[in-house]
Amino acid sequence: MSPPVLDVVDLTTEFALRGGGAARAVDGVSFSLARGEIVGLVGESGSGKSVTGFSLMGLIDPPGRVAGGSVRLNGAELAGMDAEGLRARRGREIAMIFQDPVATLNPLLTVGAQMRMALAAHARTPRRAADDRCAAALARVGIPAARDRLAAYPHEFSGGMRQRVAIAIALLHAPSVVIADEPTTALDVSVQAQILVEMRALAAETGLSLIWISHDLAVVSGFASRILVMYAGRVVEQGPAEAVLRAPRHPYTRGLIDSLPAAAKPGEPLRQIPGGAPSLGALPPGCAFAPRCPRAAGACRAAPPVETREGARAWRCLFPLEAGA
Amino acid sequence: MSAPSTPLALFWADFRENRVALAALAMVALIALAAIFAPLIAPQNPYDLATLSLMDARRPPGFVGSGGYVHLLGTDPQGRDLVSAILYGLRISIQIGVAAGAVALTLGATLGVAAAYLGGRLEALIMRAVDLQLSFPPILLALVLSALLGQGRLQLIAALVAAQYAYFARTAYGAASAERRKDYVEAALATPLSGRRVVFRHLLPNCAPPLIVVATVQIANAISLEATLSFLGLGLPVNEPSLGMLIANGFPYMMSGRSWISVYPGVALIVLIVAINLVGDQVRDQFNPRLRR
Amino acid sequence: MLGFVIQRLIQAAAVMAVMSVIVFVGVYAVGNPVDIVIPPDATQDVREEAIRRLGLDLPLWRQYFLFVGGVLQGDFGRSFIYNEPVLSLIAGRAPATIELVLISVLCATVIGVSLGVYAGYRPHAPLARAIMALSVLGFSVPTFWVGLILILTFAVSLGWLPAGGRGETVLILGVRWSFPTLDGLAHIALPALNLALFKMAMMIRLARSGVREIMLTDTIRFARAAGISEATILRRHVLKLIAAPIITVFGLELGSTLAFAVVTETIFSWPGMGKLIIDSITLLDRPVMVAYLILTALLFVTINLLVDLAYAAIDPRVRSGEAR
Numbered sequence: 001m002s003p004p005v006l007d008v009v010d011l012t013t014e015f016a017l018r019g020g021g022a023a024r025a026v027d028g029v030s031f032s033l034a035r036g037e038i039v040g041l042v043g044e045s046g047s048g049k050s051v052t053g054f055s056l057m058g059l060i061d062p063p064g065r066v067a068g069g070s071v072r073l074n075g076a077e078l079a080g081m082d083a084e085g086l087r088a089r090r091g092r093e094i095a096m097i098f099q100d101p102v103a104t105l106n107p108l109l110t111v112g113a114q115m116r117m118a119l120a121a122h123a124r125t126p127r128r129a130a131d132d133r134c135a136a137a138l139a140r141v142g143i144p145a146a147r148d149r150l151a152a153y154p155h156e157f158s159g160g161m162r163q164r165v166a167i168a169i170a171l172l173h174a175p176s177v178v179i180a181d182e183p184t185t186a187l188d189v190s191v192q193a194q195i196l197v198e199m200r201a202l203a204a205e206t207g208l209s210l211i212w213i214s215h216d217l218a219v220v221s222g223f224a225s226r227i228l229v230m231y232a233g234r235v236v237e238q239g240p241a242e243a244v245l246r247a248p249r250h251p252y253t254r255g256l257i258d259s260l261p262a263a264a265k266p267g268e269p270l271r272q273i274p275g276g277a278p279s280l281g282a283l284p285p286g287c288a289f290a291p292r293c294p295r296a297a298g299a300c301r302a303a304p305p306v307e308t309r310e311g312a313r314a315w316r317c318l319f320p321l322e323a324g325a
Numbered sequence: 326m327s328a329p330s331t332p333l334a335l336f337w338a339d340f341r342e343n344r345v346a347l348a349a350l351a352m353v354a355l356i357a358l359a360a361i362f363a364p365l366i367a368p369q370n371p372y373d374l375a376t377l378s379l380m381d382a383r384r385p386p387g388f389v390g391s392g393g394y395v396h397l398l399g400t401d402p403q404g405r406d407l408v409s410a411i412l413y414g415l416r417i418s419i420q421i422g423v424a425a426g427a428v429a430l431t432l433g434a435t436l437g438v439a440a441a442y443l444g445g446r447l448e449a450l451i452m453r454a455v456d457l458q459l460s461f462p463p464i465l466l467a468l469v470l471s472a473l474l475g476q477g478r479l480q481l482i483a484a485l486v487a488a489q490y491a492y493f494a495r496t497a498y499g500a501a502s503a504e505r506r507k508d509y510v511e512a513a514l515a516t517p518l519s520g521r522r523v524v525f526r527h528l529l530p531n532c533a534p535p536l537i538v539v540a541t542v543q544i545a546n547a548i549s550l551e552a553t554l555s556f557l558g559l560g561l562p563v564n565e566p567s568l569g570m571l572i573a574n575g576f577p578y579m580m581s582g583r584s585w586i587s588v589y590p591g592v593a594l595i596v597l598i599v600a601i602n603l604v605g606d607q608v609r610d611q612f613n614p615r616l617r618r
Numbered sequence: 619m620l621g622f623v624i625q626r627l628i629q630a631a632a633v634m635a636v637m638s639v640i641v642f643v644g645v646y647a648v649g650n651p652v653d654i655v656i657p658p659d660a661t662q663d664v665r666e667e668a669i670r671r672l673g674l675d676l677p678l679w680r681q682y683f684l685f686v687g688g689v690l691q692g693d694f695g696r697s698f699i700y701n702e703p704v705l706s707l708i709a710g711r712a713p714a715t716i717e718l719v720l721i722s723v724l725c726a727t728v729i730g731v732s733l734g735v736y737a738g739y740r741p742h743a744p745l746a747r748a749i750m751a752l753s754v755l756g757f758s759v760p761t762f763w764v765g766l767i768l769i770l771t772f773a774v775s776l777g778w779l780p781a782g783g784r785g786e787t788v789l790i791l792g793v794r795w796s797f798p799t800l801d802g803l804a805h806i807a808l809p810a811l812n813l814a815l816f817k818m819a820m821m822i823r824l825a826r827s828g829v830r831e832i833m834l835t836d837t838i839r840f841a842r843a844a845g846i847s848e849a850t851i852l853r854r855h856v857l858k859l860i861a862a863p864i865i866t867v868f869g870l871e872l873g874s875t876l877a878f879a880v881v882t883e884t885i886f887s888w889p890g891m892g893k894l895i896i897d898s899i900t901l902l903d904r905p906v907m908v909a910y911l912i913l914t915a916l917l918f919v920t921i922n923l924l925v926d927l928a929y930a931a932i933d934p935r936v937r938s939g940e941a942r
Contacts, residue, residue: 059842062742091845104840108858108933117854118844153934169844457633460918462874464881469911472899473645549760553881556762557896569762576766576885580781584770591763599758606754 003075004032005176005209006056006094011069013048013055015280016062023280025051025064027233030307033177038203038210040220040241042256043230044277049213052230053179056211057096058086074176092122095170099182101162105154111138111165112150118169137168142198160191167195171202179211184219196223217256221245226312229253232278232288234304239313249313249320252289287317295319339611346607352600356593360416367409368394372565386585398589401566402574407586411593414568417561418597421478422548425485429547430540432486433493438528440494441501442520455494463488467550471559481560485547496539500532534612541605545598552594568594626926630919637915638689642682645908689912695905699898704909708891713793714784715883715890719875721797722810726817727868733818734825735860739852741830749822756819761878765812765885772808780805782887809886813878817871824867828860862932869925873918 013026026048033039043049055066058078071078073093078086098104106114115134119125125133131150138146141164154162163183170178180199184192200223203210214220220227221241228238229252237250248254255273257263264270275292284290286301293300297319305316341347359366369376386399386407398407440451458466470484504510504527513523554560555569566574568590575586656668669675673684688695694704734753737746773781785805787794796802832838833856841851880892887893891910898906 054839057843059839087842087845087847089845090843096840096843098836098840098843100836103836106837106841106855106859107935108862109854113854117841117846117850121845121847121850155935166840169840172844457636460870460873460922461915462877464874465877465914468877468880468895468899469644469907545758549758552760553762556760557881557884558900572763572766579766579770580774582774584774587766588770591766595759595763598760599754602754602758 002035004072005035005037005074006033006211007070007072008032008056009070011052011055011071012067013051013060013064014067015064017281021281022067024067024233024283025280026055028069029230029233029235030069031228031235031238033209033211035176035209036203036207037226038200038212038224040224040227041211041213041230042217042220042227043215045215046277046280047230048233048280049215049230050181051233053096053181053211053213056177056179057090057094059090059096088122091118091170091175092173093175094177094179095173095175096179096181097163097166097170097183100186101159101166101183102154102186104166105162107154110151110153111157115150115165115169115172118172122173133172134168137172138165140202141165141168141171142194143168160187160195163187163191163195167199171208174206175208177209177211179213181213182215185214185216192219217245218260218262229256232283233280234288234316235314236289236317237313237315243313247321249315250289250317251293251295251319251321254321255292295321336611340607343607346603349600349603349607352596353604356415356597356600357419359412360419363409363412363416367406367412369406369409371405371410371413385583399585401571401586402578405566407571407589410566410571411568411590414566414571414590415593415597417478417565417567418548418551418594421482421485421551421567422544425482425489425547425551426540426544428482429486429490429543430493430536433490433495434497434529434532434536436490437494437497437499438501438524438532440498441505442524442528444505451494452498455491455498458491459495463546464550464553467554468557468559471554476560476562478561481551481554484554485550488550489543489547492539492543493536496535497532500535501528504528504531538605538609538612541601541608545601545605548594548601549598622930623927626923630923633919634916637919638686638912639682641908641911641915642685643678645904645911646678646681685908694909694912697898697903697906699901699903699906704905707906708894708909708913711889711891711894713795714888715876715879715892717795717797718806718809718813718882718888718890719872719879721806722813723817723868723872723875725810726814726871727821727864729814730818730821731825731860731864734822735829735852735856737822738826738829739833739856741826746826750826753819753822753826756815757823759815761812761816762881762885764815765809765882768808768812769885779808781808784889809882809888812886813875813882816878817875820867820871821864824863825860828863829856832856832859858932862929865928865932866925869921869928873914873921876914876917 009030011026011029012024014022014024016022029048029052031039041049041052051060051064054060056071056078058066058081060066066079069079073089076089078089105111109117112131112134115137116125116127116130119130119133131147134150135146138149143149143161143164149157154165157165163186167183184195187195196219199210202208210224212220212224217227224241226238227241227244228235229244229250230236231252237244237248237253244253245257248257252273258271259273261270273292278284278288278291284301286299286303287293287296287305290296290300299318305318307314307316308320340350364370384400389395394406398411400406401410436451436455440448467484467488470487471481474480474484510523510527513527514520551560551567552569552572555567556573558570558573560569561567563570571590572587572594575583575588575590578584579587652665652668652672652674656664660668673681676684685695692705694708696702697704697707700707733749736743737749740746769781772779783805784794784796784802786799786801787796788798788802789795790798796806837855837859838851841855879888879890880896882888883890883892884896894906895910897903898910
């Protein structure tokens, strides 16, 4: 097997709290990403999935900071790298797309101007050649009459088309990793499905690796080959998508699957996980999920469970669900 | 909003964390107390012409005058003790600033909430007028009005109110109309006999935070405007000099090195205005949800 | 775009019509100008003659239309005090005020925006805190007091700069200007600084809060994620995004600076329109007051119009009529 494109070990990101102390938004996250692989990063809002994405990009602003761990991108260690080194890799080797395309594009600049800016960040290109490359990038994500649309402003595009523009910008330099932070949540369901299909085709075609962040297990389930489930800053379960969905080992993953609308029989109320996500500033000493967990026992409240590995799967739980349950 | 003291206590707890704002608040309180009790603290009644002696005029700080006491900050061109004159001047400044602010707040909030609540043509008319006025600098309005109305406290307050009410109206309108458009207010209005309730329970409380912020700024502005008008000779009558007029009176003597007559009243004025603005800044930051951690 | 311009022009004309009525009625409602044009011991005949001559015996609405008729022909009447056509009186004073206001607003904008952008970009840096302290001070301290301190410091104590007058002037296009000569510049420095400080404080606050909010948006995160350098982000994204509010405030402040020039001109004996209006207010010189106010209103309306047009030039969404 070829070496992973991205190898993350024990990534930890903290936010300094007013009055001293720090909240761990990302706590010991480890995973690796193979070439062309699509990984789904799933969790409730506040579980640390977006912060994980920003940590990988080196885009954590004070009072936050990456406090520890290692991130190797194409063999190069990003932890401790200087700002210019990180900048030179952002957009060229690792890129990111965001949730709301209305907010990501600058409303006052033409799409072409914004694309040329992204192009110029890593390659000096004459104007005509730059326009050619930008138009080609737009055409590849399915924007018709791409050459003419370079002169258009973002508000002249529909929501789905705007997100395609953002994707085109992210793919401009053919990065090896793209982090997609809920990029379809703000879109219509039909547009959402289209974009998912196209992204998967692009990944298969170009060998691009994707980290797809979502709060929606349903979106990720049919799309990613592997799933990481985050809870309170920790990856509580990871493994091949099919196996995790069929036989989750962590009670939290079970809860997520059960609360999917498809899991409920018609006429029955949807199930939900009791309680709410804990505040990162005040995590319980043991397993962060214990207060909401039906299987929790005294030991769960003593110390956070360590990771158990079994083949391609891993989980953090003292009392995991049975493999066949 | 269940326990009325809780939001206030929370607000205060947040406020206390900014030491600069806390010091500024203490300073405002101190100045206000000094102004209120000026007749008790001041060594002299600066408005009682009988106690003034031209023999004492324009004396530097530390001079012992005919009254037999030390003029800590010197005397003005009419022989007033500057400490007394400043204390009484602050009294006038605060009176006028607060009075103008309160009237402008009432008038502006009424107009703004009325426009938002009534809607239709009246809304368009009121807000057009307010916007038109907002495009003109308040100092120009105050200048012309105080010139036209003549000298005197009431006239001055009227001029300041006319120059400032539009800011309150715009603020109240913004908050009230945003609330007015919310579904629960629409629903409440659909039931009979609830108009008054909607105005007093929903619209006005939602206007309060931005209005409080504008009020602190506008009181500081009113004080500054009053001083400016008095400096230009358009404010209060000459026999009761406010801070602005004390500064104006000292201006001609500045070139000859007798700068204390203008400088000390000015320092008092600035300390007051800066302190109010610092308090206002903190209050605004606390009310701004976007800047909250 | 043309429809937009025509629509704004009609609005501007309507505003001017309303303003002229308000100013005219407002100024004429108070005070009796007859008393200042005739000696206090004048006979009843002289008095009535003066009333007739000034047209004060006519009903207010007729006075107004006579006035508007004159204005449309460029006649604002004659000053009671100087016995000179008001328009030429104002035109003679205008250049001094215009150069003072323009220089101070330009300085305030350039310096204020630079400092504000820095303070918004690095909000926790010590220099940013110093800038903000400066702006609170500049915002709070009344203009006239700053003027006094400037005179006390630079003119009286240090003796570096003159405290009043326009200094040496140069005739350009038939108008006298101070700024091209060294002596003129020395004379304009203190009043311009005086006038600029408040605006600068305002620009600092505006630019700072604008930059702070912009830096938190996804637009900036996305640009960073694309590897665009901080310098380019500041230059291309941030400056473009704060330009619209800055231009609005620049326009509005141009007008309010004109009003504050009244104070500054009084302190620095700057022979501009501000001193003229203060004198005419204290002497109840109605024609000058009315003309000054109407011309100021016209200026404001023009500036607002230009600001709207500039806005449309910056923001494509306004151009295409989409709500902002």
